[in-house]
Amino acid sequence: MKRYSRLVLVFIKGLLRARKGRPVALAVLFCLGLLNLCSEWPSDVARPAFVDVLDNVTPNSFGIARQLLFDHYQRRFPRIPAAQPVTIVQIDEKTLAAVGQWPWPRNRLAGLVDAIAAQKPLAIGLDIYMPEPDQTSPDKVADNLPKTAASLAAGLRALPSHEAILARSLREAPTVLGAAAFDHAAVSTSTDMRSAPILVHGTDPLHRVERFDYVLASLPELQTAAHGQAMLNVALEQGVVRRVPLIMGLGEKLVPSLPIEMLRVATGSSAIDVFAEASGVQAVGVADVQVPTQPDGDMWLHFASIRSTQNRYVSANDILQGKVDADRIRNKLVLVGLTGTGLTDMRTTPLGELVPGIEIQAQVIETIFEGHFLRRPAWLKWAETAFIMVFGLLIIWYVPSTHSRLAVFMSAVPKASAILGITLNLLILSSGLVLFRYFGLLVDAASIFIILSAVMGCFFSTALLHDDTRTKPDVAQAKVPEGGNDRADSKPPGADVA
Incomplete structure (x- = not known):
């Protein structure tokens, strides 16, 4: 060996x-x-x-x-925010303590949407999906009453359901509902959702983008009432969010992400434009804005530190009590999401910061507004x-x-x-x-x-x-054999004695 x-x-x-x-x-x-x-x-x-x-x-x-x-x-070189087009209305610990634990009855959420809409935002995006009926709705409560309370049950069924109340609020405001794409079937998932038209300029990129077969979306009644539906998915690499898809595939059609759909609603555009070649998606556009993307429809996101974006957050409880300056909402893109302990999905950014998932959506919108894009063509x-x-x-x-x-x-x-x-x-x-x-x-x-x-x-x-x-070789030549004189002319002892 x-x-x-x-x-x-x-x-x-x-x-x-x-x-x-x-x-x-x-x-x-x-x-x-x-x-x-x-x-x-x-x-x-x-x-x-x-x-x-x-x-x-x-x-x-x-x-x-x-x-x-x-x-x-x-x-x-983190991104330094130059503008603040986004306001995040957070359902935080203070709100939960004052209003009640999550999930709220849908009529209570409708009250929050109405309070935000009263301040004239450009669009309201809900980082929330509601795939199941509200069990606190009057008709659901009536179904659980004993037969002896028939008159009370009849009175409850005559009241509008909580879904109907929320649907009216969604219809009257420029709202966008969030949804989550899945590659496998799960409880309450479906295979389709309502979404705005996507106009493809060039080659169909459906085989290039990330595709899913299932989606966890809100009830059809709520989807019909809202002005748009969009995906909340982000791309994770070793647990870090570096890219966000602007478009994805759901079955055999293209669907938008929440930031790009909110821009469509805010600008009053009828469709989202996708510019594609044989190599994949080149850009995604709304109105006169074009966002360069990777061939799979993803956008590299240049993050700002969470320390520089804290002033975009307002408490939902302050909104409900009318304590928020109207300028924080007027002509803004408003995101509504959960930040209370145990309720939010926390994400790690390239800056090493742990931020709420809704912050990722806000940074995408902010980056598009500033036009400062990262590219890897x-x-x-x-x-x-x-x-x-x-x-x-x-x-x-x-x-x-x-x-x-x-x-x-x-x-x-x-x-x-x-x-x-x-x-x-x-x-x-x-x-x-x-x-x-x-x-x-x-x-x-x-x-x-x-x-x-x-x-x-x-x-x-x-x-x-x-x-x-x-x-x-130099080391070998330096060695002298032991036990004798190596000189050729050496003489034995006594050789000079006559």
Whole structure:
């Protein structure tokens, strides 16, 4: 076994020394470059079958490093809100203590919608779905009364149901109901919901966007009354929200997300525009606003710190008591959602902050208003791959050369290879930060750093092996055999005695 290990080691050393390490470095460059390309295959090229095989063998090979780098970009340069088009009416602990525990009777929720609508908002989005009838509604209470209370039951059935009261409030205000998409059937899910028309300009992108077969939506009576229905889903990657889909597929049709549907209602538009090519969705538009997207219809979200958005929150209890300044609501896009302990869905952002799910929806709307979009177009992946290959080949050509200026510099300056490597990688990372800061481009400097460092490492290993081979003969020549004089002209003791 020891002999076999020694032979393998000799083979590896010989392979690294061959042609000054260039073949090994070339193999590393192309193998890692292919893995990087497969980890984020560009949408404008058909995905070969071997890409799926590589994904199964090396899942998310470069994805985690890429995501962590993009998070670092955001933490270094978080979005600074320039406007506040959104107000969040939160059903918080104070509201629950004053009004009652959740879920509320629908007539009580209708009172909140009426109080908000009285202040003339542009649109009201409910981050709430109501798929089942209200059991506190008069007709439901009547059904549970004993037969001896027939007259009381008849009186209760003559009253409007809580759904009817809420439906009237939804109809009279510019309201949008939220829904949640599911890829499997669950209690109260359905296979369709009412939604606004989506006009596709170009190729039908239904096979490109994320598709679902089921949806948890509000009762049909409430859907008919509201001015719009939309999805609340967000994209999660390792538990972090980095992207939000603006459109999704439900069965065989396209449906909008809550932010884009609220903009449609606020602008009075009859439909949502989707601009698509064979490679996927290019943009989603409402009125004169176009939002650039990824091919799957997702939008990269540039987050602002929750500390800078706290002033958008108002308590629902203050709304009900008329204690909120009308300017906080008038001509605003108002989101209504739960923030009380144990009731809200908390999400982690790239900034490392835990925020209510409704805050994600608000930040999408705010980003669209400001027009400060993050982009990672398909051509950027090809540009990164070309840079890796060209620069990697230049390294392979110049670094092992013994007569180039680079080689002279590296032999003359101590630790020159480390200096060059650190300088190169700092330039790459700095360039990524600059492109993010001023152009909103998400450049994958992490993959460039990893691959080019691996290529440089091949020559560093080769240099160590060559130093080792030069050192060993010198050490051997310095050794003197023990137990005797090795001089050729040495004389035995007493040789000079006559």
